[in-house]
Amino acid sequence: MAEAIVAAYDGSAAARRAVDHALALAKARGAPLVVAHVLEWSPYSFLTPEEIAERHKRRSEEITRAQSAVLAPLVAELSGRGIEVETVIRYGHVAETLCEIASEHGAGQIVIGRTGHSTLASRIFGSVAGSLAQMAPVPCTIVP
Amino acid sequence: MKRRFETRALAGAAAATFLAGAAQAQTLDETINSVFATSTGWFVTFIFSNFPGTSFPWIVGWLVIAASVFTVYFGFIQFRVLGHSIALVKGDYSDPKDAGEVSHFQALATALSGTVGLGNIAGVAVAVSIGGPGATFWMILAGLLGMASKFTECTLGVKYRNEYPDGTVSGGPMYYLTKGFAERGMPGGKVLAVLFAVFCILGSFGGGNMFQANQAHQQLSGVLGEYPGWITGVIFAAIVFIVIVGGIKSIARVTEKVVPFMAVLYCGAALVIIVMNIGNIGWAFGQIFAGAFTEMGIAGGAVGALIQGFRRAAFSNEAGVGSAAIAHSAVRTKEPITEGFVSLLEPFIDTVVICTMTALVIIFTQQLVIDPETGLYVMNEATGRIATVGDTSGVGLTSAAFGSAFSWFPYLLVVAVVLFAFSTMISWSYYGLKAWTYLFGEGKAQELIFKLLFCCFVIVGAAASLGPVIDFSDAAIFAMAVVNIIGLYVLMPIVKREVESYLSRLKSGEIRKFT
Numbered sequence: 001m002a003e004a005i006v007a008a009y010d011g012s013a014a015a016r017r018a019v020d021h022a023l024a025l026a027k028a029r030g031a032p033l034v035v036a037h038v039l040e041w042s043p044y045s046f047l048t049p050e051e052i053a054e055r056h057k058r059r060s061e062e063i064t065r066a067q068s069a070v071l072a073p074l075v076a077e078l079s080g081r082g083i084e085v086e087t088v089i090r091y092g093h094v095a096e097t098l099c100e101i102a103s104e105h106g107a108g109q110i111v112i113g114r115t116g117h118s119t120l121a122s123r124i125f126g127s128v129a130g131s132l133a134q135m136a137p138v139p140c141t142i143v144p
Numbered sequence: 145m146k147r148r149f150e151t152r153a154l155a156g157a158a159a160a161t162f163l164a165g166a167a168q169a170q171t172l173d174e175t176i177n178s179v180f181a182t183s184t185g186w187f188v189t190f191i192f193s194n195f196p197g198t199s200f201p202w203i204v205g206w207l208v209i210a211a212s213v214f215t216v217y218f219g220f221i222q223f224r225v226l227g228h229s230i231a232l233v234k235g236d237y238s239d240p241k242d243a244g245e246v247s248h249f250q251a252l253a254t255a256l257s258g259t260v261g262l263g264n265i266a267g268v269a270v271a272v273s274i275g276g277p278g279a280t281f282w283m284i285l286a287g288l289l290g291m292a293s294k295f296t297e298c299t300l301g302v303k304y305r306n307e308y309p310d311g312t313v314s315g316g317p318m319y320y321l322t323k324g325f326a327e328r329g330m331p332g333g334k335v336l337a338v339l340f341a342v343f344c345i346l347g348s349f350g351g352g353n354m355f356q357a358n359q360a361h362q363q364l365s366g367v368l369g370e371y372p373g374w375i376t377g378v379i380f381a382a383i384v385f386i387v388i389v390g391g392i393k394s395i396a397r398v399t400e401k402v403v404p405f406m407a408v409l410y411c412g413a414a415l416v417i418i419v420m421n422i423g424n425i426g427w428a429f430g431q432i433f434a435g436a437f438t439e440m441g442i443a444g445g446a447v448g449a450l451i452q453g454f455r456r457a458a459f460s461n462e463a464g465v466g467s468a469a470i471a472h473s474a475v476r477t478k479e480p481i482t483e484g485f486v487s488l489l490e491p492f493i494d495t496v497v498i499c500t501m502t503a504l505v506i507i508f509t510q511q512l513v514i515d516p517e518t519g520l521y522v523m524n525e526a527t528g529r530i531a532t533v534g535d536t537s538g539v540g541l542t543s544a545a546f547g548s549a550f551s552w553f554p555y556l557l558v559v560a561v562v563l564f565a566f567s568t569m570i571s572w573s574y575y576g577l578k579a580w581t582y583l584f585g586e587g588k589a590q591e592l593i594f595k596l597l598f599c600c601f602v603i604v605g606a607a608a609s610l611g612p613v614i615d616f617s618d619a620a621i622f623a624m625a626v627v628n629i630i631g632l633y634v635l636m637p638i639v640k641r642e643v644e645s646y647l648s649r650l651k652s653g654e655i656r657k658f659t
Contacts, residue, residue, distance in 0.1 A: 043235050043247035046400040048393060049574035052254055052474040055246045057311030062244070091244030100240075 002031035003108030004086075008098055008128075009035045011070040014113030018143040019074065022111040023083065031108070032084040035074060036101045037066050041091035063089055095131040102138055111141045173373050173607045180604060181612035184619075191619040200447065203622045204454045207464050210629045211289035214296050217636060218643060222291035222488050228650070229485040236657045237482070245476035248486045255471035255487065257403045258571030259494050261564045262359045262539065263351075263460030265410075265557070268502040269541035273512070273529045275452025276521055277428070278435020280503040282453025287495025290463030291488040296632050299484030299639050300324060301469030302477065315473020316575075317344075317466035317628045318582040324635045336627050337582070340466060343623040344579035345594075347467070351459065351617035352572020353598060354605025356565035361606040363539045363561045367554065377606030381599040383566070388573050389595045399567045406560045407498060413556075414501035417549040421508040428507045455618065458625070460499055461491035465621055466628035470575045479655075481642045506545040573598050 007022035009015045019035065026033045039062060047055070071087045078085050086105075090097045102110050114129040129142045192201045215222065231237060232248050271279040297317065304323040305315030318337045325333025361376040386392050418425075436453075437446050462468055468487055475483050506512070513522045513531040524531040534544045539561055546553040573595065580594040581587075649655045 039244065041244050043238065043243070044249050046253050046257075046397070046404070047246070047250050048397065048400055049254055049258070049471055049474075049571055051393065052246050052251065052471075053314070053574075054312050055474065056313070056476065059244045060311055092240075 002029040004032045004034050004105045005029075006034045006036055006098065006102045006105065006107045006110045008094075008110070008112040008132075009037055009070070009074060012113070012115070014115050014143070016113070018111045018113035018141075021141065021143045022109075023078065023081065025109070025111070026083055027081070032086065033078075034086045034088060034101065034105050034107060035071065036088045036090070036098055037070055038094045038097045038101075039063075039066065039089070039091050040094055042093065059091075094128045095135060098132060099135055099137055102136070107138060109139050109141060110136050111143060113143045171372065173609075176374070176604055176607040177609050177612065180608045180616075184612065184616040187623075188615040188619045191622050192615075201451060201455075203626070204451055204458075206629065207293075207458050207622070207625055208286065208289065208454055210464055210625075210632065211286070211293045214292035214632070214636065215289050218292055218295070218640065221295055221643065222288065222492075225485050225488070225647075229489050231657070232482050232486050233489065237655065238658065240658055242476050246474055248475060248477070248482065251472050251475040251483065252486050252489060253404065254400070254571070255468050256490055256493060257400055257567045258352075258467065258471055258575075259460065259462050259490060259568075260403065260407055260498060261460075261568035262356055262561065263456065264494065264498045265502055265542050265561060265564070266359045266538040267456040267460050268499045269506060269538055269545075271452040271456035272503050272506050273532060273537050273541055275449040276435040276512070276530060277431040277503070277507045278433075278437070278446060278449030279453035279456070280432045280500065280507070281436035282450045283457040283503065284453075284496055284500055286454045286457035287461060287463075287491045287499065290457065290461050290491040290495065293464035293629075293632070294461070294468055294491050295484040295488040296636060296639050297464065297466055297469040297628065298472040298487035299480050299642060300632070300635055301473040302475065302480035302483045303638070303642070305473040313474045314578055314581075316470035316578055317624075317631060318579060319473075320469070320635060321627075321631045324631065324638065328634060328638075330634055333631075336631055340624060340627040340631075341579035341582045343620060343627060344466070345576050345583075346620035347465075347617075347624050348572040348576025348579070349598065349601040350620040352467075352575065353569055353601050354608065355617040356568050357602045357605035358608060359539050360562050360565040363543070363558050366540060366543065367558050373607035374603055377603030380566075380569075380606060381602040384569055384573065384602055385595075385599045387570060388598065389592065399563050399570070402563055403567045406563055409556070410560060411498060411501050413546065413550065413553060414505045417505050417546065418508050420549055424508050424510070428504065431507060457491075457495050457499065459618055459621060461494040462621070463491045464629050464632070465625045467572070467575050467621075467624070469628075470578050471571065479642075479646055481639075481646045484639070484642075502542055506541060509545045509548045511541060511545045511548070569602070 005022050005026050007019045009019050022033055025031070066089050071089070075085055075087060088101055090101065098110055098112070101107075110132065112129050112132055114127065133140050133142060191203055194200055195202050195205065233252055235247060235249065238247060268283070271283060300320040301315045301317070304320035305313050306319055307313050317340045321337040321340060322333045325331070325336070357377055357380050358373075360380065361373045364376055365371055365373075383395065387395050435446070435449050458464070468490060472483050472487050477483055511532050513533065514520070515522050522531040523529070524535070529537055532541055532544070534540070536544050539557070543554045543557050546557060576598060577591060577594050581590060584590045646655070
């Protein structure tokens with residue numbers, strides 16, 4: 001079987017275009033599709049005492065929400081397409097975590113969407129798609 | 145009968161003072177101040193009473209002896225595991241699967257923003273102006289010993305925390321006193337837990353609130369010109385209200401982010417000033433060591449320096465007080481001991497690094513007035529402190545010391561003080577709240593009552609003068625330590641078992657780094 005394709009998906013229209021592109025590739029190659037949803041998280045961010053006490057609860061809520069509101073509708077839609085679809089939810093630095101997911105699944109490619117407009121912040125700090133292009137261990141496709 | 149008469153006389157005197165004050169048409173600030181001083185005096189007197197026949201407050205001895213006992217009992221744990229503690233904070237031992245949970249770094253940073261506060265700026269200035277440069281030496285020693293106390297209490301805090309079905313956690317001395325004592329088959333855990341909770345609530349109103357508001361006001365009025373304290377109080381209370389009652393986390397989050405930068409900036413500025421005055425280095429350290437062990441014209445001599453150093457260190461890093469055990473207990477870890485290892489960095493950063501910076505800047509810039517003939521410090525008889533160049537104390541002295549090198553620094557210090565004060569208040573509002581809900585049960589109504597009370601005390605603190613506020617704050621926080629340390633003595637064998645098991649598994653390679 002061909003190497004898996006990892007598609008980053010956050011529910012946005014750009015991410016949807018990336019998934020569609022990845023889907024076409026996967027179909028053509030007969031490769032499995034891994035849909036990854038990464039929740040931005042840094043273990044070095046600062047929280048208030050109250051947020052710390054509630055963190056475990058919030059985390060499970062966030063995961064449940066991501067599963068039901070973001071991934072489940074997509075999986076339901078893709079189920080009839082004759083493609084093997086796996087979903088992954090992770091916390092971490094988005095680009096780094098996508099690279100980790102790709103290595104873990106032995107993926108041959110990462111597909112990610114970009115928003116198209118460049119904000120001042122992304123000009124200074126770079127965007128997820130930009131940093132992924134810099135650090136991806138496998139070929140990376142950025143879908144406009 | 146005689147005792148009763150005394151009490152009555154005292155109450156009468158208090159009432160008389162109050163009435164006399166009212167008759168003279170006192171300002172609002174003065175009224176708040178006198179009522180506050182008379183109503184808290186007895187508590188302060190009890191906590192700071194001396195060992196019979198000496199001039200050494202028993203509470204200071206209590207803290208230092210405890211810290212020394214833990215240091216020896218755990219075989220100087222604070223020095224043995226320092227490297228491992230840093231690795232834990234960096235996340236080397238964190239399971240990547242737990243990403244999204246509270247990390248060691250976050251627990252430490254939040255606990256630190258509760259302790260790094262005015263104690264580091266104002267408290268140290270008080271210590272040095274009363275106890276002389278020698279207080280610095282004792283303060284650093286207290287910081288190093290305090291690491292062992294903090295380690296003990298935070299390990300227990302995680303081990304005996306309550307985890308609720310909804311995933312939230314509550315931890316702290318209240319819980320290890322009840323559960324730990326029960327586990328060891330000891331009576332009295334519940335009584336101690338209730339006492340601790342009561343003192344914790346008082347401490348959250350005192351050192352965690354009024355002292356902060358008070359010093360923030362002193363600093364603001366120093367820059368903006370004199371104005372009544374209650375105005376600062378009302379503004380601060382309103383912001384605190386918005387955050388803790390209104391649940392507007394964004395303000396708190398901004399402070400939480402700015403505080404670490406402020407701390408780094410503060411230490412950086414201090415280092416620059418020390419380098420600028422590097423010629424004084426030999427003299428300054430000479431003063432610190434000489435002051436730590438000999439007279440030098442300071443009130444109480446070397447013992448005075450020791451008392452001040454220990455007292456301000458304890459107030460600043462809160463080791464043995466039990467507050468940090470509340471803050472650290474929410475971390476996600478399978479090994480409670482790891483949070484103990486992380487927490488011992490707290491007194492180090494707070495006292496050994498930041499407090500020392502403040503003290504060194506005051507000493508290096510020669511703020512304390514020395515009599516050129518005798519070489520001894522000049523006492524200001526009216527205040528009972530060493531005379532300073534601008535005749536200031538508390539934040540004012542620190543501000544003058546930094547200002548002597550950078551004229552703009554006092555303005556930055558105002559911002560730092562206000563932010564530190566604010567983040568400490570937010571942290572303590574949480575500690576107090578946990579103690580409050582322990583006593584009165586979890587529930588929205590109970591929480592609201594506490595939060596409203598907390599806001600009222602912000603106003604009182606800003607309006608009262610420094611003396612009574614600082615005394616009450618210290619007294620309440622030290623009262624927490626009395627109860628907490630009894631618990632730590634009883635429960636320390638449990639911590640010892642945990643340490644031995646963990647360190648042997650670390651050595652055998654059973655506990656390994658991820659990545």
